[in-house]
Amino acid sequence: MPLQSQYGKMIAAEEYVDEKLKCHHCEDLCRQEHIVYDGKHFCCTGCKTVYELFQTDDLRELYESRNKANPHLAGKYDFLENEEIRNKLLRFRSEKHNIIQLSLPDIHCSSCVYVLENLSDFHSGVIQAQVNFLKRTAEVHYNPQVIKLPELAGLLSSMGYPPQFNMDEAEDKRRSSGSSGLALKIGVAAFCFGNIMLLSFPEYLGIDESMDDSFKTFFAYLNVVLVLPVIFYSGKGYFQSAYKGLKRRFINIDVPIALGIVALFGRSLYEIVSQTGAGYLDSLGGLIFFLLIGKWFQSKTYDNLSFERDYKSYFPLAATRIEQGITTAIPIAELKPGDEVMVRNQEIIPADAILLSDQANIDYSFVTGEEKAVVVKGGEQLYAGGRQVGERIVVRITRPSSQSYLTSLWNNQAFKDTDDLGTEEITNKISKYFTAIILSIAFVAGLVWYFIDPAGMWQVIAAILIVACPCALALSAPFTNGHTLRIFGRNKLYLKNAYATEKMVAVDTIVFDKTGTLTESSEGKVLFAGDPLSEKEAGWVRKLVENSVHPISQKIRKSLRADTEFVITEFSEVPGNGLCGRVDGHVLRLGKAEFTGANHEGKAGRVYLSIDGQQRGYFETNNRYREGLKALVDQLTGYKLAVLSGDNDHERAYLQTIFPRGTEMYFRQQPQDKLNHIKELQQRGHKVMMLGDGLNDAGALKQSNVGIAVSEDASSFSPACDGILEGNQLKHLAKYMDYARYGRKIVIASFIISFLYNVVGLSFAVAGALTPIFAAILMPLSSISVVGFTTLTSNFFARKKHL
Amino acid sequence: MSVIFVLIIVSMVVAGGFLALFIWANKSGQFDDTVTPSMRMLFDDKKKRGTENTSQQAEATHHNRDD
Numbered sequence: 066m067p068l069q070s071q072y073g074k075m076i077a078a079e080e081y082v083d084e085k086l087k088c089h090h091c092e093d094l095c096r097q098e099h100i101v102y103d104g105k106h107f108c109c110t111g112c113k114t115v116y117e118l119f120q121t122d123d124l125r126e127l128y129e130s131r132n133k134a135n136p137h138l139a140g141k142y143d144f145l146e147n148e149e150i151r152n153k154l155l156r157f158r159s160e161k162h163n164i165i166q167l168s169l170p171d172i173h174c175s176s177c178v179y180v181l182e183n184l185s186d187f188h189s190g191v192i193q194a195q196v197n198f199l200k201r202t203a204e205v206h207y208n209p210q211v212i213k214l215p216e217l218a219g220l221l222s223s224m225g226y227p228p229q230f231n232m233d234e235a236e237d238k239r240r241s242s243g244s245s246g247l248a249l250k251i252g253v254a255a256f257c258f259g260n261i262m263l264l265s266f267p268e269y270l271g272i273d274e275s276m277d278d279s280f281k282t283f284f285a286y287l288n289v290v291l292v293l294p295v296i297f298y299s300g301k302g303y304f305q306s307a308y309k310g311l312k313r314r315f316i317n318i319d320v321p322i323a324l325g326i327v328a329l330f331g332r333s334l335y336e337i338v339s340q341t342g343a344g345y346l347d348s349l350g351g352l353i354f355f356l357l358i359g360k361w362f363q364s365k366t367y368d369n370l371s372f373e374r375d376y377k378s379y380f381p382l383a384a385t386r387i388e389q390g391i392t393t394a395i396p397i398a399e400l401k402p403g404d405e406v407m408v409r410n411q412e413i414i415p416a417d418a419i420l421l422s423d424q425a426n427i428d429y430s431f432v433t434g435e436e437k438a439v440v441v442k443g444g445e446q447l448y449a450g451g452r453q454v455g456e457r458i459v460v461r462i463t464r465p466s467s468q469s470y471l472t473s474l475w476n477n478q479a480f481k482d483t484d485d486l487g488t489e490e491i492t493n494k495i496s497k498y499f500t501a502i503i504l505s506i507a508f509v510a511g512l513v514w515y516f517i518d519p520a521g522m523w524q525v526i527a528a529i530l531i532v533a534c535p536c537a538l539a540l541s542a543p544f545t546n547g548h549t550l551r552i553f554g555r556n557k558l559y560l561k562n563a564y565a566t567e568k569m570v571a572v573d574t575i576v577f578d579k580t581g582t583l584t585e586s587s588e589g590k591v592l593f594a595g596d597p598l599s600e601k602e603a604g605w606v607r608k609l610v611e612n613s614v615h616p617i618s619q620k621i622r623k624s625l626r627a628d629t630e631f632v633i634t635e636f637s638e639v640p641g642n643g644l645c646g647r648v649d650g651h652v653l654r655l656g657k658a659e660f661t662g663a664n665h666e667g668k669a670g671r672v673y674l675s676i677d678g679q680q681r682g683y684f685e686t687n688n689r690y691r692e693g694l695k696a697l698v699d700q701l702t703g704y705k706l707a708v709l710s711g712d713n714d715h716e717r718a719y720l721q722t723i724f725p726r727g728t729e730m731y732f733r734q735q736p737q738d739k740l741n742h743i744k745e746l747q748q749r750g751h752k753v754m755m756l757g758d759g760l761n762d763a764g765a766l767k768q769s770n771v772g773i774a775v776s777e778d779a780s781s782f783s784p785a786c787d788g789i790l791e792g793n794q795l796k797h798l799a800k801y802m803d804y805a806r807y808g809r810k811i812v813i814a815s816f817i818i819s820f821l822y823n824v825v826g827l828s829f830a831v832a833g834a835l836t837p838i839f840a841a842i843l844m845p846l847s848s849i850s851v852v853g854f855t856t857l858t859s860n861f862f863a864r865k866k867h868l
Numbered sequence: 869m870s871v872i873f874v875l876i877i878v879s880m881v882v883a884g885g886f887l888a889l890f891i892w893a894n895k896s897g898q899f900d901d902t903v904t905p906s907m908r909m910l911f912d913d914k915k916k917r918g919t920e921n922t923s924q925q926a927e928a929t930h931h932n933r934d935d
Contacts, residue, residue: 175907182908198904249894256887260880283873287880 090116091174101626110225111177118180141222141409142215144383144394145230151214153382154230156204162192163209167228169221172201181226188212188220230382247364251357254299257291258350264288265347269838285337288346292330300326300353318496318539321503322356325534332527345531348840352536355848359540363547363563365554372561373785376472379450379760384408384415387459397466409457416449417469418460425458427451430580432736432760450760474736474764491567491812492542496535503533510831521833528835532826537819537847542567542812544852548859549808556868557791558773558801565787568771569805574751575701575798576743576765579710579720581758582775584690585792591624595674595682602676603627605648609655612636613644617672621655621684643672651677658683693796695723700799705751707731709739711761740764756795760784800866807862814858815851822847 086095089105090112100107107113144150157164172181177196181203184194190212194205207217218228264284307323310316326349333344371378383394385407392407397415400406405421408414414427425441432450441447447460449469466472507529514522546563553560560566577583598606604627610618611629636646643656654661654675661675671683698706707729708720714732724730731742739757743765746753755762755769758776763784766772774783777792790798826843829835893899 175910178904178907179911182911196904197901198907199901248899249891252887252890252894256883256890260883264876280872283876287876 088112088174091176093174099626101628104628106626109173109177110171111174111180114180114224115176142218143392144381144385145214145218147383147394147396150382150394150396154214158209161208161210162206163214164204164206165214165217167203167205167218167221168201168230169203169226169228170201171226172196172198172203177226180224181221184221187224188217191217247357247361250299250302251354251361254295254350254354254357257295257299258347258354261288261291261347261350264291265343265841268343269841281343282337282340285343288344289334289337292333292346292349295350295353296326296330299357303353303356315493316497316500317493318499318535321496321500321533321535322352322539324500324503324530325352325536328527328530329534332524332531343837345837345840348531348837348844351841351845352534355536355845356539359543359547359852363543363550365547365550365563367554367559370559370789372787372789374783375475375763375785376450376760379413380415380466381413400462400466402462402464404462406460406462407457408453408460410453410455412453412457414447414449414451414453414460416462416466417464418447418449418462420445420447420458420460422456422458422460425453426455428454430759474740477737477740477764477768490542490564491809492539495538495816499535499538503529506533506827506831514833525830525833528830528833529827531840532830532835532843533823534844535819535823536844537822537851538816540848540851541815541819541855544855545808545812545815545859548855548863549805552804552859552863552868553788553801556797556801557794558788559790560788561786565771566805566808568752568787569754569802570809571752572704572754572771572802574705574707574746574753576707576709576746576753576755576769578739578755578757578759578762578765578775579708579716580712581792582756582762582795583694583708583720585777591620592685593624593682594685595680598681600627601649602681604629605631605651605653605676606655606674608633608648609636609644609646609653612646613638618644621672624684690719690723691792691795697796697798698723698725701802704802707742707746709734709742709757709765711735711739711759734761736761736764740768743768756790756798758783800868804862804866804868807866808859811855811858811862815855818854819847819851822850 086099086106087093088095088099088108090107093108095106095108100110100113102113102116105116107116145154152158155163155165169181172178175198178198181196182194184203184205185191188211190208190210192206192208194203196203205217212220218230221228264287267280267284303319303322303326306317306319310320329345329349329352333346333349336342336344380397383396384400385392386395386400387405387407400416406415406418420441420443423443425447426438427441427447428438429448429451430438432448438454439451446463449466449472507526510529511522511526514525543563546566549566550560550563553566603625607622607625607627608629608631610622610625612633613619631649634647636644638644639656639660642660643654645652645654645656645660647653655672658665658671658673661673661680662678663673663675663680671685673683674681706724708724708731710730710732711734712732714730717730717732720730721728731738734742739762743753743755747768747770753769754771754773755765756773756775757763757766758774762774766774766784766786771788772786773788773790774786775790775792775795776783783789822843826835826840829839
């Protein structure tokens with residue numbers, strides 16, 4: 066394997082990705098962390114399993130051998146035996162047939178789908194499995210008399226797809242998707258609209274003069290029947306929204322739309338019943354159809370992402386309670402103060418507790434942003450959300466989970482305010498002026514007509530309301546924002562909804578978290594400095610670190626990819642110093658410089674390696690600042706910047722070289738402090754964008770006007786936010802902000818276009834010369850030209866900005 | 869010409885049938901996942917499993933929809 070790189074002697078793990086290494090099975094590009102088996106590279110366990118399947122014919126035999134190889138899974142899923150938890154999780158249960166929806170985040174490619182859907186070949190207790198690739202879930206049908214749920218979870222885990230169970234998903238398992246409702250509405254509207262157009266054709270072509278009167282009435286009444294579902298089913302959302310807005314004394318864009326719908330329908334009904342005309346039912350159907358299309362276009366959703374998570378998604382479902390020497394799994398909500406709970410390696414402390422064991426090594430990085438694991442002595446306080454790294458410990462609960470220090474943050478007001486009116490949306494801001502103008506024009510024109518020709522008054526008023534119905538106006542923002550949403554999505558900024566793009570425009574202050582946001586997260590790169598390790602040597606080191614649960618060992622293990630088919634003997638871990646062992650007959654020492662036998666002082670953050678007494682170099686594990694940070698800060702000239710970090714201030718000096726003079730920097734910030742800082746900035750009149758990553762930022766993300774969660778992998782856990790940004794794209798933040806501003810300009814330009822159409826339409830309406838066919842042409846024409854304009858300009862600016 | 873009345877009603881019924889099909893397809897979740905089936909169709913068919921399971925499945929799916 067060629068290990069020479071552009072960094073000279075430094076071998077970055079990422080280099081492997083640069084080589085465009087392809088998976089042996091599916092030929093997808095491999096990620097930094099992937100699997101080496103049989104001397105071949107695989108992107109995921111699914112591909113490796115399929116490869117193995119090709120080697121062995123009998124699938125069952127394969128599973129048996131794998132199961133034996135994974136003894137440490139025992140006990141991990143015992144909590145699934147608990148009746149209450151199981152009831153929450155199962156979608157259907159009977160004596161011989163249970164159905165469960167499992168979240169399997171490790172699903173990665175089509176091979177995974179293949180392996181999982183053939184789960185029944187791995188165990189006779191599995192009846193059927195069906196994967197949803199986008200959501201990374203599988204619906205498994207199994208026979209509880211043959212395979213128990215913990216066994217099933219263990220089976221999946223041993224196959225490389227550990228199922229994820231958390232309180233959040235257990236609670237909303239029956240949630241139905243909202244977009245299918247919209248699709249139905251569009252379907253119904255399209256059906257009715259199409260048929261109404263068809264039945265209006267004789268009128269368009271002017272052949273209705275020669276037609277029998279009975280046809281005319283028949284067509285007209287059929288149209289009335291067809292338009293009813295459009296109004297009362299497809300269009301009911303506009304009435305509801307308009308009513309909700311008016312009740313709270315707020316005129317949103319749906320008010321003039323509802324007004325237009327009523328005017329169109331009333332006028333048409335009058336014409337048909339009085340046999341004076343055919344009405345505008347085709348325009349009405351088209352109006353609602355186009356509006357719904359606009360709604361659909363901006364409702365781009367990311368199935369595999371969740372923007373509403375709170376601590377419940379991070380916490381496990383159950384804890385292991387010890388009572389008189391017997392361990393039982395109980396749901397977290399049932400934990401009472403005084404309960405003794407066992408926390409295994411890599412498990413999360415479920416509630417605030419006192420440590421009963423002698424010593425614990427707790428990693429609070431996700432909760433507090435502090436990078437280093439904390440050593441806690443027996444009798445000291447532990448906080449919920451910390452992760453035990455090392456041997457299992459026993460703790461005594463002091464407070465219920467829902468009232469623990471961390472979770473109390475979610476009781477803050479910021480998490481209770483839900484604004485569904487959209488008062489800040491640009492379309493709604495304009496709509497109150499728009500509605501006022503339209504109503505006054507209608508009033509004045511009606512008054513004038515009253516004196517000229519009282520009979521024509523109502524006709525003119527109805528015509529004005531019809532033609533002014535803001536179809537094109539209401540489509541401008543949804544289409545522009547929908548485009549922006551998609552273009553951001555292509556560039557790995559996933560926004561929750563279209564409204565978030567509008568909020569981005571208003572931002573004048575950007576606040577960064579440090580750990581995991583400005584720096585790469587703890588799973589970041591590990592660099593090796595020294596003569597490049599041969600593949601064999603890398604395998605030795607990997608084998609050595611596999612035996613240690615220390616976070617740094619795990620980091621090094623993840624950075625190395627090599628076969629580890631070696632025998633290790635004489636392994637020992639000296640706390641605070643390092644690891645040593647004999648791998649494949651060679652003595653490896655890894656750790657502090659003195660520990661490896663070097664005659665110089667080592668530097669902090671470096672892990673030295675010696676093989677057979679020879680110094681080989683060191684691993685650099687310090688979290689590094691992301692690339693392009695300085696350039697990004699320089700581009701963000703128009704914004705006030707700030708840094709809020711949960712970590713201590715040892716990096717203040719370095720940060721001051723990056724950020725402009727006078728940038729506010731706060732260190733040792735608790736989650737609540739961060740939230741308060743954002744609130745304070747807002748009280749000073751700033752619109753704040755917060756970028757953060759962990760639970761410690763959750764309050765600040767929620768309080769801020771735009772909360773962006775920065776994540777190495779968008780589908781991994783991130784707290785509730787308005788958008789998720791992939792970490793390596795942070796350097797493009799300035800571009801995204803610029804593009805959001807272009808979006809605003811595009812919306813305004815298309816408003817102007819639709820106003821021009823309205824002026825033309827209104828002049829005809831005021832003159833009393835609005836014919837149905839004119840309305841039927843004007844409305845789609847204005848809508849289509851606005852949609853075309855936003856599409857063209859959005860893509861033009863995206864290309865200009867290289868997005 | 870009065871045959872047009874009949875024709876239009878027949879055409880409405882036919883078109884309404886397709887609308888009903890669309891509504892059914894939507895409600896039965898056929899559009900919920902549009903990606904996985906595209907992968908699934910590329911896998912080779914395997915020999916069918918016992919009929920006992922299939923009948924149970926149908927029963928279970930039925931129950932599932934009820935609740």
